Amino acid sequence: MSKPLKDNICEERLFSTIFRTYSKDLHDFLYYKFGSKFNPQDKMQEAFVKLWENCAKVPQHKAKSFLFTTANNMMLNAYAHQKVVWRHEQIKPKYSTNINPEFILEEKQYKARLERAIAKLTEAQRVAFLMNRVEGKRFKEIAQLLDISTKAVEKRIYGALKKLRKDIEEL
Known part of the structure; x- marks a missing residue:
C-alpha cells in the first residue's frame, strides 16, 4: 500500500507551484x-x-479559494476607502475666506486624527462602520451584504464607535 502524500503549502516548492498556477488568473480576475x-x-x-502567513492553516485544495477571497476583500476595502476619499473631495466649504485660520488648522488636525483612528479599526469593524456611517446603509442591509447576522453588524459598529471614542476624545 502507498502512503498518502501530505502536501503542506508551507513547503517552498509547493507554494511556488501554487503561485505560478494562480497568480496570472488572480491578477486578471x-x-x-x-x-x-x-x-x-x-x-x-x-x-x-497572506496565504504564506496562513500556510499552516490553509489546506492545499482550498488555496485557490483563499487567494481569490482574500484578494477580492482587499480590493473591496480599497474601493470603500476610495469612496470615502471621493466624498470628502466633493464636499467644498461653502463659506468665505473670513474663517479663522486656527479653525481650519484644527479641522485638518481633527480630520487626520479621525482617519488614523478609522485605520486602526479591525477590517470587519471598519467595513461595517463605513458602510453604515458613510454609505448610509442600515444594519440589515450590511448584514445581507457581508453575509453575517444583524447582531454581528451591531457589535462591529458599536465596537468601532467605542474604539473611535477612545482614540479621539472629541467624539
Missing part, C-alpha cells in the same frame, strides 16, 4: 472586476503574502 485604479498587481501579491 482583479483587473477585470475592479480595473487598474486599485492596483490589482499589489493586491494579488498581498493575497499570496
Whole structure:
C-alpha cells in the first residue's frame, strides 16, 4: 500500500507551484472586476503574502479559494476607502475666506486624527462602520451584504464607535 502524500503549502516548492498556477488568473480576475485604479498587481501579491502567513492553516485544495477571497476583500476595502476619499473631495466649504485660520488648522488636525483612528479599526469593524456611517446603509442591509447576522453588524459598529471614542476624545 502507498502512503498518502501530505502536501503542506508551507513547503517552498509547493507554494511556488501554487503561485505560478494562480497568480496570472488572480491578477486578471482583479483587473477585470475592479480595473487598474486599485492596483490589482499589489493586491494579488498581498493575497499570496497572506496565504504564506496562513500556510499552516490553509489546506492545499482550498488555496485557490483563499487567494481569490482574500484578494477580492482587499480590493473591496480599497474601493470603500476610495469612496470615502471621493466624498470628502466633493464636499467644498461653502463659506468665505473670513474663517479663522486656527479653525481650519484644527479641522485638518481633527480630520487626520479621525482617519488614523478609522485605520486602526479591525477590517470587519471598519467595513461595517463605513458602510453604515458613510454609505448610509442600515444594519440589515450590511448584514445581507457581508453575509453575517444583524447582531454581528451591531457589535462591529458599536465596537468601532467605542474604539473611535477612545482614540479621539472629541467624539
